[in-house]
Amino acid sequence: SQKIEQNSEALNIQEGKTATLTCNYTNYSPAYLQWYRQDPGRGPVFLLLIRENEKEKRKERLKVTFDTTLKQSLFHITASQPADSATYLCALPDTGGFKTIFGAGTRLFVKA
């Protein structure tokens, strides 16, 4: 089945800089890929979905890319703010498309 790799080490950046998080998957390329945000003590919240025929998608300060050759998605937060500090999860459908597989997430800390 599909496996997702996200950097397990926390990412620390300065306010105003661009944060870039990586999601790699190991097997077949999925029809789409999603990014979720999770704050401590809360459930994940959907941010963006990018489909396999889309190279890039933007939403306000967020940008997601999807490279099916590299089997990789990059998640960017521009002009980062301390309020962006959270864990960001990559998710994609498993074989058959019924189940969603979530990565372990990358913790982001934005320092003021």
Place this chain on the structure above:
Amino acid sequence: DAGVIQSPRHEVTEMGQEVTLRCKPISGHNSLFWYRQTMMRGLELLIYFNNNVPIDDSGMPEDRFSAKMPNASFSTLKIQPSEPRDSAVYFCATAATDTQYFGPGTRLTVL
């Protein structure tokens, strides 16, 4: 809409006791998922319902776990008997399309 509602938010119980977690999905969402999250294993899918029918329960760890969805507005996850290794945060999520909407979770501690 109030979003996905889960109860209780916190549950502390002793080993061997029965635990029932409850979920009220978003109205109109025909898919419902139960997940378990721990630091060691991350977010794991336990079971998935579509139109109230269990489609995939391959993630249910043992026979001690069972889930039901008697109607479109209610689902339960039961653990009987509970064990300390069941301690985790349990999330219910629902979806109408590809996007899942998560509830606030139930933090379960089994002593």
